[in-house]
Amino acid sequence: MDDQHNETIKQAPLLEARNLTKVYEDGVKALDNLQLKVHPGEIFAMLGGNGAGKTTTINIFLDFIQPTSGNAFINGVDVNKDPLEAKKNVAFVSENVQLYPNFTAIQNVDFFVRLGGKSNYKRNDYEAALLRVGLQREAFDKKLKDFSKGMRQKCGIAIAILKDAPAILLDEPTSGLDPKAGKEFTRLVGELRDEGKAILMSTHDIFRAKEIADHVGILNAGVLVAQKTYNELKGVNLENLYVEYMAGYMEEATGSLINSLAE
Amino acid sequence: MLSLLIQKELKNILLSPKFAATFLVCSVLILISIFIGINEYENAVRQFEANQQIAQQDIAQASSWGQVRNIAHREPTPMQIFVSGIHFDVGRLSGISSFDDVKLVRSPYSDETLFAIFRVIDFAFIVQIVLSLFAILFTYDAINGERENGTLKLAFANSVSRVNYLFAKFAGIWLGLIIPLLIPILIGLLLLLVFKVPVGADEWMSISGLIGLSVLYVTFFIGIGILVSALTRKSSLSFLLLLVIWIGSVLILPRMGVMAAGQIVPTESIAQLEAKQEAFQKARWDQYSAELSDIWRSREAEMEGMDENERRAYRDDKEWEWLEKDDVLRKKVQSDIIENNRTLMEESRNRKKVQEKLAFNIARLSPVSSFRLAAMNLAGTDIDLKNRYEQSMRIYKDDFTQFVEKKQEEDGGHGGFRISVDSESGVQLDFGRNDQTLDTSDMPRYSAPKTSLQTSIASSIPDFGLLGLFILLAFGGSFIAFLRYDMR
Numbered sequence A: 001m002d003d004q005h006n007e008t009i010k011q012a013p014l015l016e017a018r019n020l021t022k023v024y025e026d027g028v029k030a031l032d033n034l035q036l037k038v039h040p041g042e043i044f045a046m047l048g049g050n051g052a053g054k055t056t057t058i059n060i061f062l063d064f065i066q067p068t069s070g071n072a073f074i075n076g077v078d079v080n081k082d083p084l085e086a087k088k089n090v091a092f093v094s095e096n097v098q099l100y101p102n103f104t105a106i107q108n109v110d111f112f113v114r115l116g117g118k119s120n121y122k123r124n125d126y127e128a129a130l131l132r133v134g135l136q137r138e139a140f141d142k143k144l145k146d147f148s149k150g151m152r153q154k155c156g157i158a159i160a161i162l163k164d165a166p167a168i169l170l171d172e173p174t175s176g177l178d179p180k181a182g183k184e185f186t187r188l189v190g191e192l193r194d195e196g197k198a199i200l201m202s203t204h205d206i207f208r209a210k211e212i213a214d215h216v217g218i219l220n221a222g223v224l225v226a227q228k229t230y231n232e233l234k235g236v237n238l239e240n241l242y243v244e245y246m247a248g249y250m251e252e253a254t255g256s257l258i259n260s261l262a263e
Numbered sequence B: 001m002l003s004l005l006i007q008k009e010l011k012n013i014l015l016s017p018k019f020a021a022t023f024l025v026c027s028v029l030i031l032i033s034i035f036i037g038i039n040e041y042e043n044a045v046r047q048f049e050a051n052q053q054i055a056q057q058d059i060a061q062a063s064s065w066g067q068v069r070n071i072a073h074r075e076p077t078p079m080q081i082f083v084s085g086i087h088f089d090v091g092r093l094s095g096i097s098s099f100d101d102v103k104l105v106r107s108p109y110s111d112e113t114l115f116a117i118f119r120v121i122d123f124a125f126i127v128q129i130v131l132s133l134f135a136i137l138f139t140y141d142a143i144n145g146e147r148e149n150g151t152l153k154l155a156f157a158n159s160v161s162r163v164n165y166l167f168a169k170f171a172g173i174w175l176g177l178i179i180p181l182l183i184p185i186l187i188g189l190l191l192l193l194v195f196k197v198p199v200g201a202d203e204w205m206s207i208s209g210l211i212g213l214s215v216l217y218v219t220f221f222i223g224i225g226i227l228v229s230a231l232t233r234k235s236s237l238s239f240l241l242l243l244v245i246w247i248g249s250v251l252i253l254p255r256m257g258v259m260a261a262g263q264i265v266p267t268e269s270i271a272q273l274e275a276k277q278e279a280f281q282k283a284r285w286d287q288y289s290a291e292l293s294d295i296w297r298s299r300e301a302e303m304e305g306m307d308e309n310e311r312r313a314y315r316d317d318k319e320w321e322w323l324e325k326d327d328v329l330r331k332k333v334q335s336d337i338i339e340n341n342r343t344l345m346e347e348s349r350n351r352k353k354v355q356e357k358l359a360f361n362i363a364r365l366s367p368v369s370s371f372r373l374a375a376m377n378l379a380g381t382d383i384d385l386k387n388r389y390e391q392s393m394r395i396y397k398d399d400f401t402q403f404v405e406k407k408q409e410e411d412g413g414h415g416g417f418r419i420s421v422d423s424e425s426g427v428q429l430d431f432g433r434n435d436q437t438l439d440t441s442d443m444p445r446y447s448a449p450k451t452s453l454q455t456s457i458a459s460s461i462p463d464f465g466l467l468g469l470f471i472l473l474a475f476g477g478s479f480i481a482f483l484r485y486d487m488r
Helices: A002-010 A054-061 A083-087 A105-115 A123-132 A149-163 A179-194 A206-212 A238-262 B002-014 B017-060 B113-118 B123-139 B144-149 B151-156 B162-194 B201-231 B235-264 B270-302 B308-363 B367-379 B385-410 B453-483
Strands: A015-023 A029-038 A042-047 A069-074 A090-093 A167-171 A198-203 A215-220 A223-229 B070-073 B093-096 B418-422 B426-430
Touching: A015 A054, A029 A042, A029 A054, A029 A069, A029 A198, A029 A215, A029 A223, A042 A179, A042 A206, A054 A069, A054 A167, A054 A198, A069 A083, A090 A149, A105 A123, A105 A149, A105 B002, A105 B151, A123 A149, A149 A179, A179 A198, A179 A206, A198 A206, B002 B017, B002 B162, B017 B070, B017 B123, B017 B162, B070 B385, B093 B385, B123 B162, B123 B201, B123 B235, B123 B367, B144 B151, B144 B201, B144 B235, B151 B162, B162 B201, B162 B453, B201 B235, B201 B367, B201 B453, B235 B308, B235 B367, B270 B308, B308 B367, B367 B453
Parallel strands: A042 A198, A042 A215, A090 A167, A167 A198
Antiparallel strands: A015 A029, A015 A069, A215 A223, B070 B093, B418 B426
C-alpha cells in the first residue's frame, strides 16, 4: 500500500475540502476551516462522535447545504459554483439507504443509475452488480418494502458501483449492519478503492476505518484534530489515539472556555 | 432526465395502493352519478312532456278563454346530468294568468324532500369534493415524504436540477390523477350515447369545457399540495395543513362570501316583498272603493229631485256608461297593482343581483367557488336559471294575455258564465260552450329560454382565468419553496 499511496498522491485529488467552514443559523459551528484531500485509489475515513461535522462535510460535497466559507471540489469542480457538473463525478451511499418501496430492487437500481447519467446498462448489468454486492438472485424482483436494512445497503452500493463515478461519499455506511454484512461491505469498498475510486467515508467504527482507510481524520466539533496515513497508523492503537485526541481537544476546549469565562 | 423523472413518478403512483383506490372510487362514483343523472333527466323529460300535454288538454276543455288557466313548464337540460346546479331547487312550473305574477313553484326538491336533505351527487360534486381530496392525498408528501424516506437525498446526490425534479413531480402526479378522472368520464360519455340522451353540438362543447375546468381545478389542488409539502419538513404536518386549507376553501370560504354579502347588502325576503305587495294592493283597493263611493254619491246627486220613475229611467239610460266607467277604474287598479308588483320585484331582483355579485366575488377567494360557478355557467344550471325562466315566462304571459283578450273580443264578450233568474225556470247557469272545446291551434306556446354557448363560455371565462391564476400562484410558490428546500 505504501507504493500505491505514494503513487496516488501524485494525482490531483478527486475530493477536496478547502478551508471549509459551516456555521448554522442557530450559531452552531459545524465545521471550522476543514482541509482534506482524497486522491484516486484512496479511502479517507472521517472519525468523530455525533455532531463532529462528518455528515455536514458530506452534505456540503453533495450541495445539500452551502458552506459559510471555503470550498468543496469534486474532480476539480467547485460544488458551490457548479453543483450539477460536480455531482456527475460522485456517487453516494447513505447511512440508511432508502429506495422506493413499491419498486423492485432492479427497478430501483435502474432508476437511480439512469438518474446518475448511465443509461446504457441492461438488466444483466444490474444483476451482475447486485450479485457482486451479495444480494441473492431471488430478491431482484422483490419490492423494496420487504427488504432488510442490509439488503437496502447492498442495493445502495450496487447503485454507486454502476454509476461508476470517480469519487464516492459514504455516510456511516456500515451503521446498523450485522458483522457479516459489515465485513462484506468493507470488502466491496476496498475493491472500489483498488479500482481507483476516491472514497470519503464518515464512520464511528474505528476498527473498520483502520482496516481499510488510507487516511484517517479525527473530527471534533468541526475541527480536524488529527490526520494519519495508513503508514502512520501501523502499530498504533487507533482507539487510544482517538480517545486521546478527543480528550485532549476537549480539555483544550474546556480550558479555553474556563479562561474566557475567567477573563 | 425529465422524462425519466416523470416516468418514475408516474410508475410510483401507478404501483401504489392509493392509485388503485382512487381509480376505483372515481370510476364507481363518476359512472354511478352519470347513470343516475341520465335516469333523472329521462324522468324529468317524461314528466315535462306529460305535464305539457295535461296543460294543453285543460286549456282545450275550458268553457271559455276567460277560464283558461295556462301553465308554463321549465324544460330539463341534458347538462343537469353533470352539473345539477340549482336545477333541483328552482320550481318546475308557473301559472300564466293576467291576475298573478309569474312565480316558479314545485321544485324537484320540494316534491322529494328526502333528496333535498342529502342532495344529489353529480359530476361537479365528485370533482369538487372527492377529487380535490384525492389530489391532497397524492401530494401531501410529494416533497417532505421523499425527504423523510431518504430518497430525496439519494436522488439529489446525482446531477439533478431542482426545477426538473419539481416539474416531473407535477407532471407525474398530474397524470396519475387525471387518468382516474378521464377514463370513467369517457365511459360516462359513452353512456350518454347508449341511452340516446339528446346531446347537441353545444352540449358537447359545454361538456368539453367542463372536463377542462375539472382538470384545471384538480391541477390547482395538486399545486397547493406540492406547495405545502415543499414548505414543511414533515408529511404529517403538511397533511394537517392541507386538510385545514381544504376545509377552508371547500366548505368555509364560499359560505362566508354569501354570509358577508348578506350583511353588507341586505335584501328583502320573499315574505317581506309579498307583504309590501299586499299592503299596496289593499291600499289601492281601498282607494278604489272610496273613489267608487264618491262616484256613486255624485251619481246620486245627479238624480236629486227626481221621482222614482225618473230615477229608474235615468239609471237605465246611464247603466252601460257607468258600468264601463267603473270597469275602466277597476282595470286601472289592477294594472297599478301589477305594475307595482313588477317594480317591487324588479327592485328586489336588482338588489339581489348586487348581493349575489358581492357574494360571488368574496367566495371567489376560494378556487372552489370559481370552479362551481364556471361549471354551473357552462351547464346552464347557474344562479340566473330562475330569472331567465321567469323573465321569459313574463314575456310569454304578456303574449298569452293579449291572445286571450283578442279571443274574448272575437267571441263577443268576456266569456265566463251567465246566471239567469226566471219565475218559470228558476235559477240557470249558462257556461256557453259546454258542447265543444276551445281551438288552441293558434295559441302562443311557451318555449324555454336558450342560453347560447358563447354566452355560457363568456360568463365562465373569468372563473377559468381565476383558476389559472390560482394555479400559477401555487406552482410559482412551489418552485420558490423547493429551490430553497433543505434536502437533508
